[in-house]
Amino acid sequence: MSSFRLTYSTMFNPPDELHQAFEAALARAQAQLGQRHGLFIDGEEVFCQAQFASRSPIDSEQVLGHFQLAGSEEVDAAMQAAQAAYPGWRRTPWPQRVALLRKVADLVEQRVYDIAAVVALEVGKNRMEALGEVQEVADFFRCYADDFERNNGFDHTLPDDPVAGYRSHNRSVLKPYGVWGVVAPFNFPFALTGGPVAAALVTGNTVVMKAPSDTPYAVRLLSDCLRDAGLPRGVFNFITGSGSVAGKALIEHPLLAGITFTGSYHTGMAIYRHFAAGAYPRPAVLEMGGKNAAIVTRHADLDRAALGIMRSAFGLSGQKCSALSRVYVEESVADTLIDKLLSHICQLKVGNPLQAGVYMGPVATPAAAANYELYCAQLHASAKVLCGGQRLLDGEMENGLFCAPTLAEAPVDHPLFSQEMFLPILMLARVADKEAALAEANRVELGLTAGMYGSEEEVAWFLDNIEAGVTYSNRPQGATTGAWPGYQPFGGWKGSGSTGKAIASFYYLPLYMREQSQTVVE
Template sequence: MHLSRLPDLDKAEWVSLAEGLQLETRLFIDGDYVDALDGGRFATVNPATGEVLADMAEGTGADIDRAVSAARRAFRDGRWSKLAPRARMDILCRFADLIEEQAGMLALLDTLDMGKPIADMVSVDLPEVVKTVRFMAECIDKIDGKVTATEPNVLHCVLRQPFGVVGCISPWNYPLLMAVWKIAPALAAGNTVVLKPAEQAPLSCIRLAELFVAAGGPPGVFNVVNGLGETAGKALALHPDVAKISFTGSTEVGKLILQYSGQSNMKQVALECGGKSPQIVLADVSDLERAATAAACGIFGNQGEVCNAGSRMIVDRRIAGDFIDLFRKTAETSFIPGDPLDPSTRMGPLVTVEHRRRVMNYIEAGRREGARLVFGGDVPPSPGAYVNPTLFADAANGMTIAREEIFGPVGAVIPVDGLDEAIRVANDTVYGLAAGVWTSNLDTALRLVKEIEAGVVWVNCFDEGDMTQPFGGWKQSGNARDKCFESVVSYTQTKSAWIRHG
């Protein structure tokens, strides 16, 4: 069903569509669906109900090798990399059109697979997926090199060329969107791709590969291997014929990816890892209610399963009480756990029961270490992996809930006295993905933009942006830059040609 029709559907219509959904469980290699070589399977579960959705083909190192070989052949014979730029552009534009036409099916796959509210898929994820593919397609004929000034009998050219086979490992919190943030710029630059989706939510990525071929993409150019991170993901990162690996996920696994690069062929590594983003709310904020609303959306949106979630709210002590009251009002009226197939639901379940257990352990740590529980801290009566939105107050930056990435609907208010302390607390973290700043003073805002150690800083807003905005972190949040023209360029490497003539 076309994306334009989806906002009009009600819960009963979504449930009916879900009941008729056909699930593809195989791998996609060299332009076709195939079973895993050793016949292994793993279950993917609907976290809203606890029911098994499907038993997926479990790719292993042998399947990764098969996919990489297909991608390497496709790159070497030039069926994609040597296409005229406008020809690649046309295929990616058709790819975007097909995603838009099949948006209903793709939206359901992510909602059923990881619990994301269907309203988020319709209003955020799918529109951004289509926009990303189209933006990257439009970048293709904008990639250029340069000619330098040299002696008269020399022509020096700097060319940009694709790496070859790019391995992509995408996360489960935005299964479709985060995969497209990787594959679209890699393909736009002329590379071939092997994608290993997160095993917790693999269903939509398989369909992406099918749509790419349906759009005219040559076989072998885009391959998808489902499997576990410790087997298929590791095999992809270690493969000697993979020229670049792009990973989004935990900092812990990101460090392993760096090791695998060194243990194999020193492949290029692009990492977008964890975060513990601060939202600094100063006493001179012009609209405290707006700041509190944005802060609540910044931690409870997508169930808090967001790498740049603004989970550390660093609030001037003079306004902390009023901020908490306003924050609570938004949270308790807007973020009520519910059925993700209901368009009115803004908070679904966490991705797995195991992950819910991890989040609840963090909540218990917050209680144990002395933070004051304002609301939440428990689970609703439901068979699914739900956690109620939770807020702690009077937290200290040394507490576990303020240091470690929880990846769930848990926020902490850290009171501070003035700007200098706010900056110190904000930067006192191993992460540096994003930050929010709320102030009415331009000088203060500019100082914060310069001094906060993060790859993205929002001023008087949070989690906004468009395709021109590089998204990525500092420190242990990684080194990649997603979205933006820079992302396409990052999937190319330079070649210097020194030509003596005459």
């Protein structure tokens, strides 16, 4: 397996050894379910009076573990610990911080199968998606360590001033802000905690990371990797609890210097406004979802388009912020594309994602399953449902949150072309030409990812005019999904992001620092 490198683009043909290792890790994970997991504050495990049970979306009767309901006191303790640790951590020579991050990466990679087994149980991902998420975190830690090293700790010597009789030396130095909060979403709890935590730590900030209420187990395992790598007490802290209590206490805490949040547009904008309304503005790195579109022209390779569309729309049951949710296809090839899409969807294996060969598991939360039923009822009443459109409740899916992959055709003004559903529901509309398709693709307020299938000239036109931060063209691996550290920077335009900079890009780490110009005259 040494020649196989797992990314979201290579996950479709793994070696047999990968499956064998995952099966062994899954057995180990299942033997440890139901344990009690504490918070991690100032280097110590902390337990609260109130707990909650985390259950698997594969089978709601399966309790994965018992986690703590942190309140404002526990959040304050974590913030105070991070604040106390900050002076020592920011003064730690940056090569030492880089070395610790690389040690975390090594530990994540050593534990990739065991962590992925938990992610599969907790989120309902198939094994390849789960393994990809965990491996991505190892790559995040290495990527940011390499980037910080490549930039010499972001400490740059500038030319001396041309002052007669003196030597006037100048430098530009980027310095950390302080205590950084990380609030992760339920769909990528390990990766979208691990990536921002790596960036915040390597740049010299200390961290309080809040796990998503629906999927806290994976973040606890990240906390274990950070602890075992030898990071000093208080440099990172892990809390669980509700967004309305623990999350609110974190965001409103006076010691919070900056935050990275991944989640809904409405919550992200509320955080943004709160950060702007203080005594002075603070950095808020926000990724707020997408309503991602693909355009298919009459010149497209329709076989490639159908495969890429299917993979992006229904991977992780459509619960990726980058998932494809809208297709605009030129009228002359619409029927052919639909036939090819239906053929792919009919061959999708939907079921227990712990089993090899299953592509689509359940949705991750009861709220998502309820929303799926509401949207499908709306589609049955106002659109043409070409396949799917119902919950799956037979056999082993009876106690889970399984939903059929759904393809619906509707006019371009149907309201679900504008509403982020975050579900295995794909909307398709016929358009007169590529210009009409582009106008519709750009019409929504979000601009995270977008895809295009067409000729070389059409692709160039698409890249010049699409309003999205991550773009793909003629990609069978996924029409709008599949970004990986070191290969595709990931960040949104418009309502999908607050910074205009992308995760794992040339410009990401400076978001976690502020510049100081230093002039010293001899």
